[in-house]
Amino acid sequence: MATFHEYVEQNRERFLNELKDFTSQPSVAAQKLGMTEMAHKVKARLEKLGAQTKLIPVEGGFPVVYGEIGDGAKTLLIYDHYDVQPPEPFELWDSPPWEPEIRDGKFYARGVADNKSDTLLRMQAVESWLATEGALPLKIKWVIEGEEEIGSPNLGKFVAANRALIAGADGCLWEFGAKDSHENPMLICGLKGIVYVELHAHGANRDLHSGAASIVENPAWRLVWALSTLKNERDEITIDGYAETVREPNALELEAASHIPFDTNLELEKYGIKQFINGVRDFDAVKKLYFTPTVTICGLHSGYTGPGGKTVLPNHAFVKLDFRLVPDQTPDAILKLLRQHLDAHGFQDIEIHLTETGEHVARSPLDSDIVKAAQAAARATYGREAVVFPTAAGSGPMYDLCQQLNIPAVSAGAGYPDSRGHAPNENIRVADYFQGITFIRELIKNFAAN
Amino acid sequence: MATFHEYVEQNRERFLNELKDFTSQPSVAAQKLGMTEMAHKVKARLEKLGAQTKLIPVEGGFPVVYGEIGDGAKTLLIYDHYDVQPPEPFELWDSPPWEPEIRDGKFYARGVADNKSDTLLRMQAVESWLATEGALPLKIKWVIEGEEEIGSPNLGKFVAANRALIAGADGCLWEFGAKDSHENPMLICGLKGIVYVELHAHGANRDLHSGAASIVENPAWRLVWALSTLKNERDEITIDGYAETVREPNALELEAASHIPFDTNLELEKYGIKQFINGVRDFDAVKKLYFTPTVTICGLHSGYTGPGGKTVLPNHAFVKLDFRLVPDQTPDAILKLLRQHLDAHGFQDIEIHLTETGEHVARSPLDSDIVKAAQAAARATYGREAVVFPTAAGSGPMYDLCQQLNIPAVSAGAGYPDSRGHAPNENIRVADYFQGITFIRELIKNFAAN
Numbered sequence: 001m002a003t004f005h006e007y008v009e010q011n012r013e014r015f016l017n018e019l020k021d022f023t024s025q026p027s028v029a030a031q032k033l034g035m036t037e038m039a040h041k042v043k044a045r046l047e048k049l050g051a052q053t054k055l056i057p058v059e060g061g062f063p064v065v066y067g068e069i070g071d072g073a074k075t076l077l078i079y080d081h082y083d084v085q086p087p088e089p090f091e092l093w094d095s096p097p098w099e100p101e102i103r104d105g106k107f108y109a110r111g112v113a114d115n116k117s118d119t120l121l122r123m124q125a126v127e128s129w130l131a132t133e134g135a136l137p138l139k140i141k142w143v144i145e146g147e148e149e150i151g152s153p154n155l156g157k158f159v160a161a162n163r164a165l166i167a168g169a170d171g172c173l174w175e176f177g178a179k180d181s182h183e184n185p186m187l188i189c190g191l192k193g194i195v196y197v198e199l200h201a202h203g204a205n206r207d208l209h210s211g212a213a214s215i216v217e218n219p220a221w222r223l224v225w226a227l228s229t230l231k232n233e234r235d236e237i238t239i240d241g242y243a244e245t246v247r248e249p250n251a252l253e254l255e256a257a258s259h260i261p262f263d264t265n266l267e268l269e270k271y272g273i274k275q276f277i278n279g280v281r282d283f284d285a286v287k288k289l290y291f292t293p294t295v296t297i298c299g300l301h302s303g304y305t306g307p308g309g310k311t312v313l314p315n316h317a318f319v320k321l322d323f324r325l326v327p328d329q330t331p332d333a334i335l336k337l338l339r340q341h342l343d344a345h346g347f348q349d350i351e352i353h354l355t356e357t358g359e360h361v362a363r364s365p366l367d368s369d370i371v372k373a374a375q376a377a378a379r380a381t382y383g384r385e386a387v388v389f390p391t392a393a394g395s396g397p398m399y400d401l402c403q404q405l406n407i408p409a410v411s412a413g414a415g416y417p418d419s420r421g422h423a424p425n426e427n428i429r430v431a432d433y434f435q436g437i438t439f440i441r442e443l444i445k446n447f448a449a450n
Numbered sequence: 451m452a453t454f455h456e457y458v459e460q461n462r463e464r465f466l467n468e469l470k471d472f473t474s475q476p477s478v479a480a481q482k483l484g485m486t487e488m489a490h491k492v493k494a495r496l497e498k499l500g501a502q503t504k505l506i507p508v509e510g511g512f513p514v515v516y517g518e519i520g521d522g523a524k525t526l527l528i529y530d531h532y533d534v535q536p537p538e539p540f541e542l543w544d545s546p547p548w549e550p551e552i553r554d555g556k557f558y559a560r561g562v563a564d565n566k567s568d569t570l571l572r573m574q575a576v577e578s579w580l581a582t583e584g585a586l587p588l589k590i591k592w593v594i595e596g597e598e599e600i601g602s603p604n605l606g607k608f609v610a611a612n613r614a615l616i617a618g619a620d621g622c623l624w625e626f627g628a629k630d631s632h633e634n635p636m637l638i639c640g641l642k643g644i645v646y647v648e649l650h651a652h653g654a655n656r657d658l659h660s661g662a663a664s665i666v667e668n669p670a671w672r673l674v675w676a677l678s679t680l681k682n683e684r685d686e687i688t689i690d691g692y693a694e695t696v697r698e699p700n701a702l703e704l705e706a707a708s709h710i711p712f713d714t715n716l717e718l719e720k721y722g723i724k725q726f727i728n729g730v731r732d733f734d735a736v737k738k739l740y741f742t743p744t745v746t747i748c749g750l751h752s753g754y755t756g757p758g759g760k761t762v763l764p765n766h767a768f769v770k771l772d773f774r775l776v777p778d779q780t781p782d783a784i785l786k787l788l789r790q791h792l793d794a795h796g797f798q799d800i801e802i803h804l805t806e807t808g809e810h811v812a813r814s815p816l817d818s819d820i821v822k823a824a825q826a827a828a829r830a831t832y833g834r835e836a837v838v839f840p841t842a843a844g845s846g847p848m849y850d851l852c853q854q855l856n857i858p859a860v861s862a863g864a865g866y867p868d869s870r871g872h873a874p875n876e877n878i879r880v881a882d883y884f885q886g887i888t889f890i891r892e893l894i895k896n897f898a899a900n
Contacts, residue, residue: 206873215727224674228674276665289665296668297753298763299760304770306536307481310536311599311644423657423762424657
């Protein structure tokens with residue numbers, strides 16, 4: 001009988017073909033694109049393992065793929081998502097986002113890093129275990145949702161309605177993860193919160209010849225002025241009452257963060273920039289990256305943006321803003337402050353449209369059994385210590401699925417620093433993918449044993 | 451033999467079909483779309499009159515259609531343009547911009563008001579004169595350029611190279627004009643200057659996941675901050691040194707402007723707004739409209755602007771800005787102030803791309819022979835006094851073609867206040883079109899006689 005590693009090696013080509021199959025299926029929740037097809041693909045892959053599966057409908061949203069396999073004293077919850085970010089702008093991709101392509105040992109496709117590779121390799125690791133080591137030593141439960149990239153608006157409701165399925169799990173392996181710039185595996189124990197809005201400004205009942213601009217208000221200027229009151233050039237968020245919502249990191253979190261390697265020059269070079277905001281470097285950059293909240297202009301539009309000059313006074317302008325939150329901020333409180341701030345500064349006319357209902361900040365214990373098992377798995381797989389992060393700079397529904405049910409969580413995955421999640425040319429390194437399969441075997445073994 | 455009016459009536463349908471032919475031909479200089487086809491169409495129409503014509507090439511630009519017909523003591527110069535504004539956004543048109551359609555007595559198509567109707571009806575008036583009144587009592591020279599909507603970047607060079615053709619004309623009938631909200635014909639004797647630029651801000655070497663926003667500069671924020679230093683919420687342009695470039699209108703100009711009817715409530719209703727900028731009304735609104743300079747955000751773009759939420763940190767942002775100028779501002783001086791201002795305020799990184807080389811401010815005498823002839827023609831055609839404007843709120847190359855050669859100019863045309871120049875659903879009223887033909891007959895008669 002083959003060993004685990006031999007089995008993986010023998011099935012290498014099929015495993016990659018399965019990844020091609022997953023990533024050639026568009027599944028953009030924001031654009032309602034290909035979601036049903038992808039949900040069925042994921043469910044079918046779980047069934048191939050022999051797992052009990054169901055599609056659990058979500059009112060007004062895309063269904064959750066639920067799966068269950070194995071038995072043992074411990075239960076491992078695995079959280080993944082089958083939706084991905086929109087692929088635009090298409091013209092910046094070197095190969096089309098829905099046509100997976102391996103070049104120079106890297107696998108390019110929209111969603112491959114975030115998080116179709118991890119979704120699939122976790123299943124392939126279970127398949128390889130079953131084929132070579134027999135029964136699983138624990139129970140695995142999968143929750144694979146379809147709305148992570150639009151802020152998991154319905155996962156809280158899903159958890160409330162299916163609490164019995166999830167509560168009591170001993171630990172959760174969270175979606176998506178990566179090695180850092182020094183090839184250290186990263187284990188992430190928390191996430192920033194998020195709330196995503198559009199601000200809209202309106203002018204006349206139609207676009208006008210710009211000759212009218214002396215007397216007819218331009219909504220693009222209104223939006224610029226309103227935005228300029230939200231954050232200043234020193235990167236201080238100047239929304240009234242905002243500073244009071246931010247709790248500084250505690251000593252334990254700072255201690256953990258002090259072990260995060262950060263090569264400032266390497267990072268600057270990676271992004272092609274001369275300095276970080278306010279010139280921060282080294283540990284100051286680490287603290288700013290993980291422990292400060294942000295407000296980001298993700299998109300901005302008004303008027304004519306084609307070639308050449310069109311002398312038009314636009315009648316509409318909008319911005320897409322995401323707010324990343326830290327303790328003790330909540331989506332609701334930030335939304336309320338934003339409305340009050342705009343009103344107080346004379347921008348009652350600026351409409352706030354809630355794009356995503358928001359996600360809470362999550363911080364999971366840094367010394368839980370699942371973290372310890374992941375540390376051991378990292379040692380066994382990569383031959384080095386993992387770096388434990390109190391939080392990522394990104395967001396997700398860890399609060400809804402884990403923290404509110406007291407399930408410790410840790411995130412680990414097959415990405416690397418140049419994976420370009422959410423951006424053109426998203427990719428993973430093929431070698432990381434197969435190491436990721438080994439990591440899952442080691443995690444199962446260690447989590448079941450301790 | 452038919453009278454002028456009988457002839458026009460007999461040829462009504464053909465004249466409208468010719469207008470359909472002109473407006474179904476796209477001719478967008480900014481997009482290099484259909485320009486050659488349109489130039490030949492215009493030239494052919496002049497030839498049909500028996501005019502001597504030529505296409506005069508313009509280095510690096512679109513050719514000027516030149517035409518000459520008739521003889522007499524006086525020479526009337528006619529200035530028109532065969533290019534039009536881009537039609538975008540297509541979805542806001544009730545009928546497609548390149549498929550002319552008459553509905554409820556209105557003729558809809560891109561460019562019909564600005565200025566294909568006037569271009570054509572002036573030729574049809576000459577045809578009708580020749581067919582019913584014999585030889586023309588003066589010489590007419592046409593200069594019909596192809597780059598008016600992109601700021602006539604080459605007309606100055608054209609005039610320099612063809613000075614002998616143009617110099618010595620006794621008056622110029624300028625392109626494009628309209629009745630006001632009270633059905634008064636408007637005669638316009640000046641234009642604002644203009645300079646059109648794009649400002650570009652750049653960030654990292656690619657779009658990033660917005661988790662990086664705590665440390666990686668966002669060019670969209672840079673652009674917002676830079677823009678917010680150019681103009682404030684009281685509509686004051688706050689570019690360093692800008693105020694000193696503005697000369698207030700003189701007593702004669704103010705006197706003329708005081709006769710411009712302006713029904714504030716009617717105008718507000720037309721635009722669907724509650725008030726004008728700073729709440730100006732009546733004569734204050736007139737003065738602000740015609741005598742103050744502007745800086746207008748014509749277009750604004752960054753990042754993801756599609757449906758739903760994409761949590762992206764964009765690496766590029768740009769704005770399209772037009773500056774409308776008043777005496778004694780010049781395009782070059784404003785560009786220089788803008789660069790100095792951005793540098794002085796810490797925005798050395800914001801690039802200025804010159805979209806259009808700019809046009810000078812023009813002010814023509816209010817009591818010239820051509821204005822007097824137009825006033826008499828208005829009385830004869832419309833049975834009422836024209837309103838004489840010292841300047842329009844828009845721009846054009848009147849300085850290059852007329853003012854620098856001391857040729858008095860006046861603008862008059864077949865538009866009306868809801869013509870939606872530069873905007874979706876551009877249109878003219880068919881009745882105005884045929885009155886416009888009569889107006890040209892009266893103008894020729896009166897200008898030749900006095």
